[in-house]
Every structure is written in C-alpha cells, then in structure tokens.
Amino acid sequence: xxxxxxxxxxxxxxxxxxxxxxxxxxxxxxxxxxxxxxxxxxxxxxxxxxxxxxxxxxxxxxxxxxxxxxxxxxxxxxxxxxxxxxxxxxxxxxxxxxxxxxxxxxxxxxxxxxxxxxxxxxxxxxxxxxxxxxxxxxxxxxxxxxxxxxxxxxxxxxxxxxxxxxxxxxxxxxxxxxxxxxxxxxxxxxxxxxxxxxxxxxxxxxxxxxxxxxxxxxxxxx
Ligand code: NI
Numbered sequence: 001x002x003x004x005x006x007x008x009x010x011x012x013x014x015x016x017x018x019x020x021x022x023x024x025x026x027x028x029x030x031x032x033x034x035x036x037x038x039x040x041x042x043x044x045x046x047x048x049x050x051x052x053x054x055x056x057x058x059x060x061x062x063x064x065x066x067x068x069x070x071x072x073x074x075x076x077x078x079x080x081x082x083x084x085x086x087x088x089x090x091x092x093x094x095x096x097x098x099x100x101x102x103x104x105x106x107x108x109x110x111x112x113x114x115x116x117x118x119x120x121x122x123x124x125x126x127x128x129x130x131x132x133x134x135x136x137x138x139x140x141x142x143x144x145x146x147x148x149x150x151x152x153x154x155x156x157x158x159x160x161x162x163x164x165x166x167x168x169x170x171x172x173x174x175x176x177x178x179x180x181x182x183x184x185x186x187x188x189x190x191x192x193x194x195x196x197x198x199x200x201x202x203x204x205x206x207x208x209x210x211x212x213x214x215x216x217x218x219x220x221x222x
Pocket of ligand 1 (some may be wrong): 189190191208209210
C-alpha cells in the first residue's frame, strides 16, 4: 500500500463519505410514493385435488400454466423504513389442463396484493432491498371450457375467489434522484374450488395454485 499515491489514498478514504452524501437526497422518506411498471409473471406451483363428479372422486387432476402480463406496483412510505405496497396487473390468462387429457379450460384472474414492506437500509442508501408480508385477494373471471370439452358436455365453470397470505422480497436501485430499477418476487397462497357441470352432473375440484410471482421493471419516486 506504500506505493499508492497520497491523493488516491485520500480519495479512497473520502469516497464512502462522498457517496453517502450524494445519495442522501435519493433515499426514501416518509410520504414518498414509488410507482413501478414492468413485466410480471405468475408461475403456479399448483397442487390439485381429485376431480369429483356427482360427489365421487375420479383419478383426474388439473394443472395450471404460467402467464406474463404488465405489472404495476406502488409503495407509499409510512416512514423511512416502512412502506405500504400494492401489486396490480393487467388480467392474467391461464390454461387449465386435465392430466393425461389435455387443455380443458381458460380462465382469467386479478390478484391484487397488499403488503407491509420493510426497507432495512433506511435513508442514505441508493440500494433499497425490502421484504414484505400481507394479503392477496384473487378474483377469477371469464372462465370458459375449450371447445373440445364443451362439445363433451362440460359447461357452467366458475372458480371461487381466494383470500390468502402473501410474502414478498424485492430491491429498488436508484439510478437518479427519481428513477429506480426494480426486481421483486412474491409468494401468494391462492386456493380455489372450481365448480362445473358435465351435462347435468355437478363436478368440482379443489386446487391450491400458490404461485410465485416475478416482476422486473422501472419506477419513479414522487
Ligand atoms: Ni395454498
């Protein structure tokens, strides 16, 4: 280290202080609102019950594929370390498969998720990792059987709405005083029961969808 020029040593010693000073203006403070937009993917980790027809269990189970949409998230800072977070998106569209048979139906859903977020680094950091916990509400709509199963007599599909726990982890990095890049992941406990008919025979199946939700995007701090 003896060969490091004195001015460089001074700069190295001063750098953390200068860095801290330069990012203080960028840090999150009470009342700040951060809005982010990006690509959001819902990746179901589904666990299906047996399809029941007229109350009798069959060997059939269902699967749910993943889907990507436009995601919108917001954080309202309650203090410099605590925020209220909301996840919203354009409607997700999933295909439901019947194991061993093929594509059965298509559904849409919206999974708004409200979390209390903790930003441990507080003021003075351009990097803002956070964790959150809260509630997910998922509402299903546009539930339709594919034409094949419809021809087979499947009709009248509806899925129960779901309330469940949601966990979240993410990171914002402030590129400027206002512009952030963001990556985030959620786990949401989404359980539903699908009710339908085959001809006049009532059928149902319980499914734990329990997806991971991933988002990358850009944000703006107001
Ligand atoms: Ni579940």
